[in-house]
Amino acid sequence: MHAVFLDKQTFSSSIDFNAIEREVTKLSCYNMTQTEQVIERCLDAEIIITNKVLLTNEVLKQLPKLKLICIAATGTNNVDINAAKSLNIAVTNVSGYAGTSVAQYVFAQILSYYQQIEHHNNNTALGLWSSSETFCYHGNAIAELAGKSLGIVGYGNLGQAVEQIAKAFQMRVLISERPNAKSIRANRLSFEQVVQQADILSLHCPQTPDTEKVINEEVLKQMKASAMLINTARGALIDNNALLLALQSKQIAFAALDVLEQEPPPANHLLLNTNLSNLKVTAHIAWASSEAQQRLINLLAKNITSFKSGTVLNRVDLET
Known part of the structure; x- marks a missing residue:
């Protein structure tokens, strides 16, 4: 599965992404992505990883290959969850890392x-x-x-x-x-x-x-x-x-x-x-110890593993 990380720069340069790379066939990373760049960068993506990049209904409906959105945070307000549901796109988040x-x-x-x-x-x-x-x-x-x-x-x-x-x-x-x-x-x-x-x-x-x-x-x-x-x-x-x-x-x-x-x-x-x-x-760094950032990345990898195996883990699109 091809995964695209839209805002890798929200993590320190020292963080290891190997756990994610092992779960996908290809990982394309962009330091930052504007909303108008998402479609072009994700047309061939089956997985999108986003920390803060907005994924609106207008954007999601133009990404027919997309199967999974991995939010690299606990908060989910940057993704239109209802739109993802209607398009049969799974959405996960992470918690407990910080x-x-x-x-x-x-x-x-x-x-x-x-x-x-x-x-x-x-x-x-x-x-x-x-x-x-x-x-x-x-x-x-x-x-x-x-x-x-x-x-x-x-x-x-x-x-x-x-x-x-x-x-x-x-x-x-x-x-x-x-x-x-x-x-x-x-x-x-x-x-x-x-x-x-x-x-x-x-x-x-x-x-x-x-x-x-x-x-x-x-x-x-x-x-x-x-x-x-x-x-x-x-x-x-x-x-x-x-x-x-x-x-x-x-x-x-x-x-x-x-x-x-x-x-x-x-x-x-x-x-x-x-x-x-x-x-x-301070500049929103309370969460960002090196250890917490690495835990978060490893949790993203686990979410991808679970999705591939058909098991439910951290699925926010299934919450009522």
């Missing part, structure tokens, strides 16, 4: 903030320790994580991986129920309770109509003034204008964002031009 990587990122941000490593390193580089009258130079306060409350919004693989590390630090973990839920499941608190009690609020939920701008002006006002907000999920979960105002006014203490609502973002994006010391933004 829990360790995302949890490590979350705690890297938490530890950086609470331990103030960069600040204290700078103090030493500036000679403040050498000129100190005492054996240590204190600078910004350091706070322990033990006893702090970590609120988790989205309790799937990623949220659970974060919880596991939090417990090792003796933190109090608060699992949020879905926003606006009518009932609260066992071992969870309402979204409002979690927002109000959390010292750190970490977002891991999918983007849906119910979660878009779930972190808005009203919610930010309910958070502790000392709270830290971390978003490794989707940028659209946050109302950017409301967050900017909350950070400027010190309504909340700190925000660490790995995602924005448009990626890549425009250079003049609201949150990229703030000069705020209480905001850090």
Whole structure:
């Protein structure tokens, strides 16, 4: 089977694609592909691998040889699933590959903030320790994580991986129920309770109509003034204008964002031009440890193997 990888550049150059190559007769890779280039590049393809390239109904109906779409991510909003169904094209995604990587990122941000490593390193580089009258130079306060409350919004693989590390630090973990839920499941608190009690609020939920701008002006006002907000999920979960105002006014203490609502973002994006010391933004890399990227590629290969053998694995087109 001929497979075409439309956006290989979304992976690091060091990642090994041999697992996929072993499952296909030919693998054609393109660093990036615009929507208008898909048909030309995939006319002879039986398998398309895409991370973020859009596959619309208009595109899919012009690819008669196509049998399988492998989405190289968990999210599926870049593929018209209903159109694929109607054309008898199978669609798979991948999940469970990035829990360790995302949890490590979350705690890297938490530890950086609470331990103030960069600040204290700078103090030493500036000679403040050498000129100190005492054996240590204190600078910004350091706070322990033990006893702090970590609120988790989205309790799937990623949220659970974060919880596991939090417990090792003796933190109090608060699992949020879905926003606006009518009932609260066992071992969870309402979204409002979690927002109000959390010292750190970490977002891991999918983007849906119910979660878009779930972190808005009203919610930010309910958070502790000392709270830290971390978003490794989707940028659209946050109302950017409301967050900017909350950070400027010190309504909340700190925000660490790995995602924005448009990626890549425009250079003049609201949150990229703030000069705020209480905001850090990284380029959607929480998921992207070398190990997680390799796991993802290997999972894609397994999806192809299963499809060829007639077994069902990660088929999103069969979900109801």
